[in-house]
Amino acid sequence: MDENGDELFPRKWNHDFIDLPVVRDQHQPTFTSDVVTKIIQAAAGQRRVLYALLAGGGMRIGEVFGLEIRHISEDCRTITVEQSCWNGKVQAPKTLNAYRQIDLCPLLASVLKQFVCERREGLLFATRTGKPLHQSNLLRRSLHPILKAMGVEKTGFHAFRRFRTTWLRKQHVPEDIIRFWLGHASSDVTDRYSKLSEDAEFGGQ
Numbered sequence: 181m182d183e184n185g186d187e188l189f190p191r192k193w194n195h196d197f198i199d200l201p202v203v204r205d206q207h208q209p210t211f212t213s214d215v216v217t218k219i220i221q222a223a224a225g226q227r228r229v230l231y232a233l234l235a236g237g238g239m240r241i242g243e244v245f246g247l248e249i250r251h252i253s254e255d256c257r258t259i260t261v262e263q264s265c266w267n268g269k270v271q272a273p274k275t276l277n278a279y280r281q282i283d284l285c286p287l288l289a290s291v292l293k294q295f296v297c298e299r300r301e302g303l304l305f306a307t308r309t310g311k312p313l314h315q316s317n318l319l320r321r322s323l324h325p326i327l328k329a330m331g332v333e334k335t336g337f338h339a340f341r342r343f344r345t346t347w348l349r350k351q352h353v354p355e356d357i358i359r360f361w362l363g364h365a366s367s368d369v370t371d372r373y374s375k376l377s378e379d380a381e382f383g384g385q
Contacts, residue, residue, distance in 0.1 A: 209335040210342035211235070222326045226305050227318070229295045234337060236288040238344030238362050241337040242266050243278070245313050247304040249296060256293040257284055261363065265312045278363040 211219070216235045223231050233244060242264035251260045259282045263270055273279055284292065296304070305313055315337070324334050341362070348358045 208342060209333060209339050210346060211339050212343075213347070215330070215332055216340070216343055218330055219323070219326055222329070223322065226295070227322050229291060230305050230318075231323075231340070232288060232291060234340035235343055236284060237282050238341050238348075239282065240264065240278075240341065240363075241315055243273075243363075245303075245305065245315070246270055249299050249301050249304060252292065252296060252304065256289040256296060257286070258282065259284065268312050268314060270312065273363075275363070280360055280363050282361050 216231075220228055220231050220235070230244060233239070234241070237244075237259060239259075239261065243261050245265035246263040247259065247261075248263075251262065253259075261273070261278060261280050261282065264273055264278070265271070302310065303312060307313060319336065323337070327334055345358065345362060348361075
């Protein structure tokens with residue numbers, strides 16, 4: 181790009197000409213409302229709040245790990261995403277769309293407010309020594325055992341994000357708001373997260 185941000189050598193790919201393969205039957209597991217409720221009920225302490233926030237906020241797991249108290253509004257109704265945490269290291273989001281604010285429902289905000297309590301600084305979720313959480317540890321020690329006890333297939337944290345996308349669309353939330361809350365650059369990405377077509381209960385309405 182030049183100093184104005186314009187492409188110097190623009191290229192448009194001809195997808196038909198390069199004959200890209202069609203990827204079918206991608207495995208993209210999600211959770212139902214019932215499964216999410218049971219996961220939250222089975223968890224304890226900060227893990228319970230963390231899972232509730234994943235389901236009710238639709239954030240990436242790294243974004244949740246990177247949340248600090250300063251990112252939470254006074255009434256806990258709004259979360260500002262401006263950093264993430266990966267392998268114990270806090271870093272800036274990879275895209276501009278990841279910088280955003282997410283509105284929470286009153287019930288989740290109340291739960292979050294009780295969890296924050298009198299804290300004024302530091303990570304929202306952390307180890308006993310105050311260090312950032314690690315994804316692999318949380319999966320191995322918490323989420324996967326909970327899913328196994330429930331008889332649900334083992335999956336990662338992105339299933340919460342797909343659940344949130346599907347739920348918002350079921351509530352007929354405007355697409356622009358959904359895309360903004362999720363931090364997606366385009367609706368095409370959001371479409372891949374939504375599992376509305378697999379929701380038998382919604383499809384029968």
